[in-house]
Structure formats: structure tokens, C-alpha cells
Amino acid sequence: MKRASASPRRRAGWLxxxxxxxxxxxxxxFPVLFSLILSFCExxxxxxxxxxxxxxxxxxxxxxxxxxxYQALAFxxxxxxxxxxxxxxxxxxxxxVLERLGAARGWILALLLLPWALINVVAAQLxxxxxxxxxxxxxxxxGQLFGGQPDILGEPVPAMAAMVAVDVWKxxxxxxxxxxAGLMLIPGDVYEAAEIDGxxxxxxxxxxxxxxxxxxxxxxxxxxxLQAFGIFDLPFVLTQGGPGTATQSVAILGYRILFQNLDxxxxxxxxxxxxxxVMGCCLLSLRVFRTQVxxxxxx
Numbered sequence: 001m002k003r004a005s006a007s008p009r010r011r012a013g014w015l016x017x018x019x020x021x022x023x024x025x026x027x028x029x030f031p032v033l034f035s036l037i038l039s040f041c042e043x044x045x046x047x048x049x050x051x052x053x054x055x056x057x058x059x060x061x062x063x064x065x066x067x068x069x070y071q072a073l074a075f076x077x078x079x080x081x082x083x084x085x086x087x088x089x090x091x092x093x094x095x096x097v098l099e100r101l102g103a104a105r106g107w108i109l110a111l112l113l114l115p116w117a118l119i120n121v122v123a124a125q126l127x128x129x130x131x132x133x134x135x136x137x138x139x140x141x142x143g144q145l146f147g148g149q150p151d152i153l154g155e156p157v158p159a160m161a162a163m164v165a166v167d168v169w170k171x172x173x174x175x176x177x178x179x180x181a182g183l184m185l186i187p188g189d190v191y192e193a194a195e196i197d198g199x200x201x202x203x204x205x206x207x208x209x210x211x212x213x214x215x216x217x218x219x220x221x222x223x224x225x226l227q228a229f230g231i232f233d234l235p236f237v238l239t240q241g242g243p244g245t246a247t248q249s250v251a252i253l254g255y256r257i258l259f260q261n262l263d264x265x266x267x268x269x270x271x272x273x274x275x276x277x278v279m280g281c282c283l284l285s286l287r288v289f290r291t292q293v294x295x296x297x298x299x
Contacts (some may be wrong), residue, residue: 038268059269072253080228091175112173124237156246184215
């Protein structure tokens with residue numbers, strides 16, 4: 001009787017889920033497959049729209065032999081690694097502080113959410129005023145401290161540092177909230193057992209708190225890798241990918257190939273390679289965290 005009733009329930013479940021699955025397929029699966037097809041075909045644009053020609057690897061060959069691709073990839077990887085690391089460290093510290101606060105926690109959380117709630121373009125435009133070499137507050141402060149008002153967004157290294165600083169300022173609250181949620185889920189008896197064993201605060205953090213937080217940290221890192229690797233609006237508004245191509249991310253490179261050069265196959269190749277790299281980074285991160293959790297004796 002149970003097996004007989006399971007089949008109608010399963011069919012009913014698929015029936016009710018089919019509208020959502022169709023929407024997901026339309027907005028997710030189809031664009032990915034279409035981009036994959038474009039990247040392996042000769043694409044021509046005429047008055048009738050896009051015309052797909054014979055299969056080719058020319059788009060990938062042109063991309064993988066272009067120094068501009070490797071420069072954009074290096075900037076994007078460096079930006080992702082540095083910004084995610086800083087956000088993870090600062091977000092964890094902020095979460096640990098917030099956990100110990102009392103009634104003021106709600107107000108501080110609200111203030112922390114303000115940078116994260118800002119639209120990326122608005123936040124980038126705000127910081128472009130602050131970094132302006134003529135009237136920017138940050139440039140003026142650097143001039144007062146070090147002498148001479150620097151052109152922060154006009155030099156490669158300061159511009160890259162400014163990108164990381166803005167992203168850390170905006171996204172650290174997200175990491176802090178995720179880690180704080182993980183801290184709130186840790187059972188209190190675990191800390192009581194550590195206290196009975198005579199563990200110090202530092203030992204308790206490394207041996208108790210951090211192992212319990214690893215699954216939550218893995219989720220935060222996964223989301224941040226996905227967001228940071230696809231960075232577009234921040235460098236586009238602040239520097240337009242400059243000076244030169246110093247802060248040109250792979251997303252900006254794909255935008256220029258696709259919309260400025262109207263090379264649909266080349267733009268699709270950038271998207272496919274970027275998606276493959278992001279997927280590899282995410283799988284590697286999940287595997288590292290899973291190994292650490294298994295070594296810690298947790299499920």
C-alpha cells in the first residue's frame with residue numbers, strides 16, 4: 001500500500017513543482033546552454049539577427065592567446081582572494097564582538113547593514129567622489145598624512161587597493177551576519193565543557209568555535225567567491241577598468257568583447273571560461289572545508 005501510494009504522490013509533487021522548474025530552466029539553464037553553443041560556433045550579426053555558422057574553436061584560441069585575458073584573470077583572481085580573505089577575517093571578528101553585546105546589538109546590526117544594503121553602483125559612485133584626486137576626502141587625508149595629494153584611481157596599485165577596500169567595506173557586514181548566525185547555533189554546553197577542561201579563550205576559539213563554524217564559513221566563502229569573481233559594477237564605475245587595463249575584470253573584458261566589439265562568440269567564450277573557473281574554485285573550497293570538518297570528527 002505504501003509503494004502504491006508513493007507513486008501518485010511523486011507524480012503530484014512533480015506536477016506542482018513543474019512551473020517553478022520551467023521558470024528555472026528558462027532563466028538559468030537555457031542562457032547557459034545558449035552561451036555554450038555561441039562560444040563554439042561562428043556567429044554573424046546581420047539584419048535578421050544572430051546567425052550561427054559552423055563549429056569552431058577560434059573564440060577560445062583567440063582568448064587563450066590574448067594577454068588581455070590573462071591580465072584580467074590575474075586581477076580578478078587577486079581581487080577575489082584578497083577581498084574574500086579580508087572579509088572573512090573582519091567579518092568573523094565583528095561577529096564575535098556582536099555575540100557578546102547585549103541590548104545594543106540590534107542597533108549596531110542595523111548600522112552594519114547600511115553599506116551592504118546600498119546598491120553597488122551607488123556605493124561605487126560615492127567612493128569615486130571620496131577618491132577623487134582634486135576634492136576627494138580620502139585623497140585629501142592621504143595628502144595631510146603623507147604629503148602630496150595622490151591620484152588614487154589613476155595609478156594601478158592604489159586603484160587595485162581602493163577596489164579591495166570598497167568591497168571589504170561593503171560586504172564585510174554580510175559575512176559578519178552569516179558567521180553570527182553560526183555562532184548563535186553553537187550549543188552552550190560545548191563552551192561549558194571547554195571551561196571545565198580549563199581551556200583558555202584562544203584555545204576555545206581554535207578548538208571549539210572555529211570547528212563548529214566551518215560549515216557556515218564554507219557557505220559564506222562560497223557566496224563571496226561567486227560574487228567577487230563576477231565583479232563588474234565596482235571597477236566599471238570607479239575606473240572603467242583603468243588606468244589602462246589594470247583593474248579590468250573578466251566581466252568587464254566580456255562586456256567589451258560582446259557589447260563594444262559585437263563579438264558574440266568571443267563574449268560567450270569569456271562567460272563559459274569564467275563560469276568553469278568559478279565552479280572549480282567553489283568545488284575546491286567546499287572540498288577543503290569538508291576535509292577539515294571530517295578531520296575534526298564532525299559530520
